[in-house]
Amino acid sequence: MALLRCSKAWRKISFSLPKQPTVSNFVRSKSAVPEMSTDNGTTPSMPPCDFKPGPLVGPSLDDVKQIRKEKLSAGLMTYYRTPVYIHQGHMQWLFDNEGKRYLDMFAGIVTVSVGHCHPKVNKALHDQVDRLWHTTNIYLHPNIHEYAEKLTSKLPGNLKVCLFTNSGSEANDLALHLARLYTGSYDVISFRNAYHGMSPYLMGLTALSTWHYQVPRGFGIHNTMNPDVYRGPWGGKNCRDSPVQTNRDCNCQAGQCEANDMYLDQFNDLLKHSLPKRIAGFFAESMQGVGGAVQYPRGFLKDAFEMVRSKGGVCIADEVQTGFGRLGSHYWGFESHDVMPDMVVIAKGMGNGFPLGAVITTPEIGHCLSQALHFNTYGGNPMACAVGSAVLDAIEEDGLQQNCEEVGTYFLLEFAKMREEFECIGDVRGKGLMVGVEMVTDKKSRTPLPAADMADIWEETKQMGVLFGKGGLHGNVFRIKPPMCITKDDATFALAVFREALKRYLAKK
Numbered sequence: 001m002a003l004l005r006c007s008k009a010w011r012k013i014s015f016s017l018p019k020q021p022t023v024s025n026f027v028r029s030k031s032a033v034p035e036m037s038t039d040n041g042t043t044p045s046m047p048p049c050d051f052k053p054g055p056l057v058g059p060s061l062d063d064v065k066q067i068r069k070e071k072l073s074a075g076l077m078t079y080y081r082t083p084v085y086i087h088q089g090h091m092q093w094l095f096d097n098e099g100k101r102y103l104d105m106f107a108g109i110v111t112v113s114v115g116h117c118h119p120k121v122n123k124a125l126h127d128q129v130d131r132l133w134h135t136t137n138i139y140l141h142p143n144i145h146e147y148a149e150k151l152t153s154k155l156p157g158n159l160k161v162c163l164f165t166n167s168g169s170e171a172n173d174l175a176l177h178l179a180r181l182y183t184g185s186y187d188v189i190s191f192r193n194a195y196h197g198m199s200p201y202l203m204g205l206t207a208l209s210t211w212h213y214q215v216p217r218g219f220g221i222h223n224t225m226n227p228d229v230y231r232g233p234w235g236g237k238n239c240r241d242s243p244v245q246t247n248r249d250c251n252c253q254a255g256q257c258e259a260n261d262m263y264l265d266q267f268n269d270l271l272k273h274s275l276p277k278r279i280a281g282f283f284a285e286s287m288q289g290v291g292g293a294v295q296y297p298r299g300f301l302k303d304a305f306e307m308v309r310s311k312g313g314v315c316i317a318d319e320v321q322t323g324f325g326r327l328g329s330h331y332w333g334f335e336s337h338d339v340m341p342d343m344v345v346i347a348k349g350m351g352n353g354f355p356l357g358a359v360i361t362t363p364e365i366g367h368c369l370s371q372a373l374h375f376n377t378y379g380g381n382p383m384a385c386a387v388g389s390a391v392l393d394a395i396e397e398d399g400l401q402q403n404c405e406e407v408g409t410y411f412l413l414e415f416a417k418m419r420e421e422f423e424c425i426g427d428v429r430g431k432g433l434m435v436g437v438e439m440v441t442d443k444k445s446r447t448p449l450p451a452a453d454m455a456d457i458w459e460e461t462k463q464m465g466v467l468f469g470k471g472g473l474h475g476n477v478f479r480i481k482p483p484m485c486i487t488k489d490d491a492t493f494a495l496a497v498f499r500e501a502l503k504r505y506l507a508k509k
């Protein structure tokens with residue numbers, strides 16, 4: 001099939017658009033979505049939803065925009081040219097100030113795991129709110145103890161000690177602190193393109209320049225080459241743990257990955273040239289989230305963990321986005337790499353939107369905190385633990401890990417077909433409901449699709465009622481990381497919207 005060219009550069013080369021593919025694989029039911037306009041009948045119809053939102057309670061859109069400008073952080077960004085003013089949610093659906101319904105494909109940045117206002121989680125929180133909000137850990141309370149037991153039962157090996165925080169950044173801060181305390185060493189490694197949080201301590205661990213302020217940061221932290229087989233110098237077409245591989249060439253034989261060997265050489269080079277004999281540790285997301293769903297070659301983390309341990313370092317799996325079954329095949333992303341970390345950092349999906357994070361580690365590492373007093377006022381708060389516990393139950397009861405596997409694989413395979421059709425889809429990757437679609441000007445150059453072009457496509461998807469995420473250093477990766485309760489019909493709708501948005505974008509160019 002002829003490829004549909006996407007970039008402005010390609011426009012300069014004369015060609016005629018091939019016959020547009022038809023959008024046939026979704027059910028049209030106009031009655032289900034009276035709030036959606038149907039532009040020339042090409043806007044896909046949303047799957048129905050029984051839930052009826054209430055009216056907006058709060059200031060008007062204009063007032064909110066003004067308050068935001070004057071009274072909130074200048075660092076805040078809003079998505080879309082006209083921001084979406086959300087005031088209610090129900091499972092995979094969001095509703096704006098005018099009652100328009102959206103399919104949420106980004107889940108509050110990979111945070112709403114079991115669904116917006118999931119009834120079981122809501123009930124657990126309501127029950128706790130009526131009993132007790134807070135005492136802090138100077139007294140005993142049932143919830144933190146019950147939750148620690150339940151949570152650690154989900155982790156393998158000796159990962160049995162929970163240190164609760166309120167966010168992923170706090171948890172990564174603590175993990176970094178513990179790595180240094182435990183090993184008595186200072187130097188730490190993270191990947192370029194990684195995101196681990198925004199505290200001053202972590203700004204060096206996060207290696208995306210767009211998130212860096214010009215302040216001293218990252219002392220003792222070394223960002224190593226990212227083993228990215230799509231964008232990096234060495235490509236691989238058999239080595240991702242994903243139903244979809246890159247379309248880059250490689251000379252690998254079964255079981256041997258040249259790209260992996262080359263990237264491991266780089267890792268080893270960093271150890272040889274830049275680091276002292278003993279190091280504190282190595283942080284890795286099990287799949288990069290903010291960086292754009294980037295996956296490492298199979299086997300990379302296993303070998304890297306060994307190298308780190310040979311230098312006395314500990315290995316930290318940042319599961320803030322990848323945990324709790326989102327990757328489908330495994331409950332934790334690190335399990336899909338066949339590694340055993342010394343610390344696991346969790347947050348986001350853990351609380352389904354309630355501020356909750358943790359480091360889970362071994363008793364030996366956890367014990368280091370007894371060297372001085374350590375305290376976190378809200379860590380393990382009764383409401384947070386009630387929510388966290390109900391989230392674990394909902395994941396089991398609703399079969400969400402399995403759903404991630406099924407719906408995620410469907411998404412990936414369908415996007416892979418679209419990659420064949422559209423020149424501007426450079427890569428499709430991921431696993432479970434953690435999917436990245438990297439947009440380029442053309443497949444050969446892999447030049448990131450310019451921001452304005454990305455915005456044009458993104459606006460179209462929003463107009464049609466789907467809120468996709470965006471990421472990657474150049475902001476050219478669509479991120480599909482919805483609440484894990486999304487259905488196959490929803491996925492079919494989102495895919496149809498994405499295809500239609502590309503067609504409209506191309507037609508306007």
Ligand SMILES: Cc1ncc(COP(=O)(O)O)c(C=O)c1O
Binds near residue numbers: 197290
């Ligand atoms: C992988 C990863 N680690 C850590 C963090 C920081 O978490 P928080 O924003 O809760 O501080 C994030 C946030 O996006 C993340 O994606």
